[in-house]
Amino acid sequence: MSLYERLLPERELLAKACRVLGKLDVTKSTFGHISQRLPGEELLLIRARGPGESGIRFTAAEDIILVDFDGNKVAGRSDLDVPKEVFIHTCLFKARPELRSVLHAHPATVMLFTICNKPLLPLFGAYDPACLRLVQTGLSSFPSSILISDETRGKSLAEAIRSSKACLMRGHGITTCGASVEEATLTAINLNEIADINYRAYLLGDPQPISQEDMASFEEMKEGSQTPYWRYYCRLVGET
Numbered sequence: 001m002s003l004y005e006r007l008l009p010e011r012e013l014l015a016k017a018c019r020v021l022g023k024l025d026v027t028k029s030t031f032g033h034i035s036q037r038l039p040g041e042e043l044l045l046i047r048a049r050g051p052g053e054s055g056i057r058f059t060a061a062e063d064i065i066l067v068d069f070d071g072n073k074v075a076g077r078s079d080l081d082v083p084k085e086v087f088i089h090t091c092l093f094k095a096r097p098e099l100r101s102v103l104h105a106h107p108a109t110v111m112l113f114t115i116c117n118k119p120l121l122p123l124f125g126a127y128d129p130a131c132l133r134l135v136q137t138g139l140s141s142f143p144s145s146i147l148i149s150d151e152t153r154g155k156s157l158a159e160a161i162r163s164s165k166a167c168l169m170r171g172h173g174i175t176t177c178g179a180s181v182e183e184a185t186l187t188a189i190n191l192n193e194i195a196d197i198n199y200r201a202y203l204l205g206d207p208q209p210i211s212q213e214d215m216a217s218f219e220e221m222k223e224g225s226q227t228p229y230w231r232y233y234c235r236l237v238g239e240t
């Protein structure tokens with residue numbers, strides 16, 4: 001059995017994460033990809049693009065290809081190509097050995113904030129502490145709307161992201177990352193939720209951040225398990 005065939009469970013998890021993201025409308029049509037690094041190897045699995053694909057919400061295990069750290073396809077269907085923006089993934093994995101998964105998507109509401117010079121504010125506390133934590137500590141930004149289609153651009157994005165969990169890319173979308181596929185995906189879902197609440201609050205009037213005192217009380221709070229959230233979103237969109 002080839003390495004690619006042995007990686008079926010990892011490809012199935014990535015495909016499921018793509019479907020969750022697509023079905024929740026966190027990204028549109030064919031735009032977006034999630035990857036997973038192979039421990040100890042300069043290889044990653046990633047959702048492919050190209051003539052054989054059907055869009056992110058219909059991703060199957062055979063839509064996931066094996067790619068090396070230079071962005072070359074190593075294994076996968078002949079009608080599928082490496083995403084143009086594979087360098088988002090390879091450059092982040094090279095820069096941050098602790099990362100296992102990287103996600104890139106084009107959520108419309110988050111993108112609006114990158115083009116209107118309005119910050120995502122910490123507007124709520126107990127409503128969703130994990131989202132608040134992401135606004136408090138986890139966000140970075142990238143000022144250019146170009147495709148990250150080569151190593152030089154990938155490196156400058158990785159430098160902008162530094163050690164953060166999520167990056168808002170001007171006129172483009174988002175990149176999130178984490179120690180697992182589930183973590184990178186939940187971070188993208190949470191970022192989309194933060195943007196949605198901020199968007200509606202700006203529409204209503206004059207949104208005000210919660211107090212410093214309230215923020216401090218959440219900084220002391222321990223992070224809970226992400227497993228129930230992952231299970232919930234999977235079931236919500238009809239995944240087991």
Ligand SMILES: [Zn+2]
Pocket residue numbers: 085104105106172173
């Ligand atoms: Zn993109």
